[in-house]
Structure formats: structure tokens, C-alpha cells
Amino acid sequence: MDDWRHGGFGVYLHWPFCQAKCPYCDFNSHVTAQIDQKRWADAYRRDIARVAALVPDRIVRSIFIGGGTPSLMQPDTVAAVVDAVRGGWPTANDLEVTLEANPTSVEAGRFRGYRDAGVNRVSMGIQALDDHALRRLGRMHSVAEARAAFDVARAHFERVSFDLIYARQDQSAAEWKRELHEALSMAVDHLSLYQLTIEDGTPFAARLAAGGLRGLPDQDLSADLYEVTQEVCSAAGMDAYEVSNHARPGAMSQHNLIYWRCGDWAGVGPGAHGRLTIAGERCATVAPSAPGAWLARAEAGIDVDSSEPLARPDAAAEVLMMGLRLSEGVDLRRLRTLGLEVAGLQELVDDGLIALDGSRMTASARGRLILNSVLRRLLSDQP
DSSP: OOGGGGTOEEEEEEEOEESSOOTTOOSSOEEOSOOOHHHHHHHHHHHHHHHHHHSOSOOEEEEEEEESOGGGSOHHHHHHHHHHHHHHSOEEEEEEEEEEEOGGGOOHHHHHHHHHHTOOEEEEEEEOSOHHHHHHTTOSOOHHHHHHHHHHHHHHOSEEEEEEEESOTTOOHHHHHHHHHHHHHHOSSEEEEEEOOOOTTSHHHHHHHTTOSTTOOOHHHHHHHHHHHHHHHHHTTOOEEETTEEEOTTOOOHHHHHHHTTOEEEEESTTOEEEEEETTEEEEEEOOSSHHHHHHHHHHTOOOOEEEEOOHHHHHHHHHHHHTTBTTOEEHHHHHHTTOOOSSHHHHHHTTSEEEETTEEEEOHHHHHTHHHHHHHHTTTOO
16 A cells, blocks of 8 residues: 555654753653763664665655754754655655754754754744743743754754744734734744643642642633734745644745655664555554664664554544644545545535535634544544
8 A cells, every 4th residue: 555655754763852841741751861872873873774674665855853852862862863755765855854043042053963964954942922821831041042042943944844833822823913013024934833731740740739720711712812813824825734833835844744744764773663565565663762772683683663543543643633624624535545434415515614625625714713623524534
């Protein structure tokens, strides 16, 4: 089954280390005083070669180095990763190589090194353009430091995206609108704008359970904030090509499109998830989360990942769930090829939640607001 070709192939590499753990974050990130970067570079090289031997017949469209805080990596470590990917597979002429960065670890010399290593896009975790909000989010930088770091990144890279979190404590629609305008005055071509989600197991979840985190928006205000986001960004020429991601024409994140179009990607590093189609069978892969456990297995040449075949109905449902997050939607013919006939489609069209253009199905603006509910209805007939 070559369905993965609809999305293409990329490599995700996880760097699991941070300077501090943010209280809202449930990513696999760890704070440590000492990191043997050469040892990690060698382990990454070894594991990339292992995956390349499994799926050699691929062209890599993108490399995404995420974390954690990858801007804590030495440029030589990043170069080792990029070189290993290039050595394992042929790469696209327009290969996108993204590195995530935090404002507290941005240095001009380091960023020159990343550029020389092959990085051509930076995704920066700014998270708020309000100092009080940054403190509440547990961030270690100020707005001034974020702006200075952004300027350093812009001096070295043509493509710089950054993240903001909204639906924060005591945030009004008017305040968010002002912050958005400020962000758009900085933005080059891409913004990721996420509603604050309280994830299980995080300090924020514990605070909320104990009666803290007061001032979080209710459902109505959250919807208002989402609509403000769409209106302001669209007026600035940065439409949402995905529920939380906005870009100027031609500036979409090619790596994230692989996820949302349900292509294949190699997941390398502690806790990294992947999707690999091998001998016609699509598999979900996941690596051990503990950095030490992953490192020991990679160095020993042991098969690092656990791999589980995705049943055909599950693979089809994933295509639907991911595809409807995109403004381009999903092709019904692709779903039928995977054996999925969606339920109640005409009723959703009549309700103004889904739009059809030939065989292509998209969620309307109102449908995106309640996308989980729309998906439940579309999948209601599935076993």
C-alpha cells in the first residue's frame, strides 16, 4: 500500500533536553546539566542509518529537529544529523530543514553554524508578546529578549516562524487582537497560533485540579478568540492552511504537511513517533522516552523503536482526521481506496459544517470550530 505517497516522506529528530520545563508542556523534555553532544551525534547517525536500511526507496522532502530545545544543540551535532539523513536517502532539491529554537538559547554564532550545517528554516517558541503572560506560562524570556532573538534568527534565515499561545488566563479578545497585530508586524511568512490546552500530567493540570489557574476562558470566549485569530490573520494575508497554522501563499511548513497529509516519516530520538510503510503495511513506530535508555539502545545497535501495524480502518480514519485539519481537506476517493465510507455526509453538508467540491471534502469555518464533533459524526458507522 503506497498511500503514504499522498504526503511524501520526511525525518523528525527529537532532541530531548531543555533549560527548564514549562508547566504547560507534556512533550518528552528533560533538564540536565551535562550533555555529551558527540555521543548523541554518533547515536543519531547510527539510528538514522538503521531506519534508512528499512525504507531505502524514499526521497526526503523535509527534516524537522524538534524538542525539547534543539537550539541547545551544537552546530556540529546538527550537521551530523543533516549529513546522516543526506547519506541515508536522496533528498529533494528544495529540502526543508527546520530547527526549533527558544529565545533564551539564540546566539548569532550558533545560528551561523546552524545555517552552515544545512538548516534553512527556524521555528521559534516565543509563546506570548506580553511579559506578564510569559511569567504565567513559566517562560524564561521577556518580550524584549524574544524580539532580539527573532532579529538574530532573521539575520541568518529567510524563513523564520514563531509560536504563540492564546486562550490564556484573563485574556480578552481585544487584548489578543492587539497582540496578534504585533505578531503580524514581526511575522515573515508563517505563524503557529495554539489555544492553551491543559494536558494531563503537567504542573498546569495539577494547579487546575487544586483550584488554581483561575481566569481561563470558557467555551464561548475560546470560540471568540479563535474567530478573532482567523479574521485578523486572514486580513493580513496569512490564512489558516491548518487549524492552528497560518502562512503566506507558498510558505506552508512542508514537514507538517507530511503529517497532515498522512505521509511517512522516520521518528528518530527519545520518544519520537513515526509512520513507516514497509512491504505495503503502514506501521506506527515509537522510541523509548527516557534519553538514557534510547541512547544505550542506539549505541548498541539494537532496534530502538517498537513498531505496530496500523489496521486498515485505523489508517483510513487517521487520513480523515488529519486531512480535515487542513484548508485543502481530504479526497473522498482516497478514503474509499482505504476502505472508508464516511457516515452522514449530506447531513453535515446541510448543517453547513462540511463543504464538497467534487470528491474533495473540507471543513467549513464553523465546522473547524467543532471539528472533533464533526469527525465523530463522520466516523460513527466505523467499527
